[in-house]
Amino acid sequence: MAVIPRLNLEEKIRRLLTGGGYSEIINYSFTSPASVDDLNLPPADERRNLVLIKNPLTEDQSVMRTTLAYGLLETLKSNMNNASFNLKIFEIGRIFLRRSAGALPEEKNILAALLAGKASDDLWGSKVPVDFYDLKGSLENIFHDLKMEPCSYRAELSEPFLHPGQSCGLYFQEKKMGSLGQVHPEVLQKMDVKSTAYLFEIDIDILQKQINGSIRYREVSKFPAVQRDVAFVVSRSMEAQKMLEIVLSQHEDLLENVGIFDIYAGKGLEEGTKSLGLRFSYRALDRTLTDAEINAIHDKIVHNTVRLTGAKIRD
Missing domain, CATH: 3.30.70.380 (Ferrodoxin-fold anticodon-binding domain)
Structure with missing residues (x-):
């Protein structure tokens, strides 16, 4: 199996998502310590292991981020405050998880995307909102173009900032690669976001290992199914x-x-x-x-x- 270098993979993902109407955002890698509470992360969640910044400029930028979800939601909130209600955005960046004293933090390369508002422009007064399947379709378009190995979607309750009835985990074989679904209403309320939103977050390092660089062809049957x-x-x-x-x-x-x-x-x-x-x-x-x-x-x-x-x- 050929392995695409990570930077080449990230650039290909950028082209696929921008071609699908998404805009790339770039947030600071440091964020507010309140982010883990706003996202409903439980005490045992490793993303609560925050890396503290010495002499931060502000309290809102005093720790390193452990998820890209918070930055996407902050961007959504900012856009809505400026009357931009239909949003398709993504970010590719690193998260930082604190480990034992004296050890460097663990860094992970993450892809995250968010949908909010209407699925398309007004058509004769039609206003169809985005939904779970718009988000899932965007993700599957990426997998198809990257010639991914088959993946599975599993209903689970492991992502606290997603709605338990409108979310799932994404797995390759038995390895969890990420999650996708509707952002939990409690999280939206805490962050003062007045819109339904859908979000996925996946680990690029795990994604990279599942790409099959070769193309296999097979004969198409001439007989009916x-x-x-x-x-x-x-x-x-x-x-x-x-x-x-x-x-x-x-x-x-x-x-x-x-x-x-x-x-x-x-x-x-x-x-x-x-x-x-x-x-x-x-x-x-x-x-x-x-x-x-x-x-x-x-x-x-x-x-x-x-x-x-x-x-x-x-x-």
């Missing part, structure tokens, strides 16, 4: 991503793709359950699949998925 839809009734705690991972872990060669086409919870389902609709696509490179072949593979996958998840097939 066949789709099968199945609705599984599962516990509400079951993540859609986890369901997909369980299906793909069965490594059936003729299963070309699987995706979510519907999520439902409510009338007609037991309390504490939801319905996940999965669409399976089957295709062979060398022939048109028969119904018998498809049914045999499909039934096997569905049976194993039910067994591994405790799901039921929705009527």
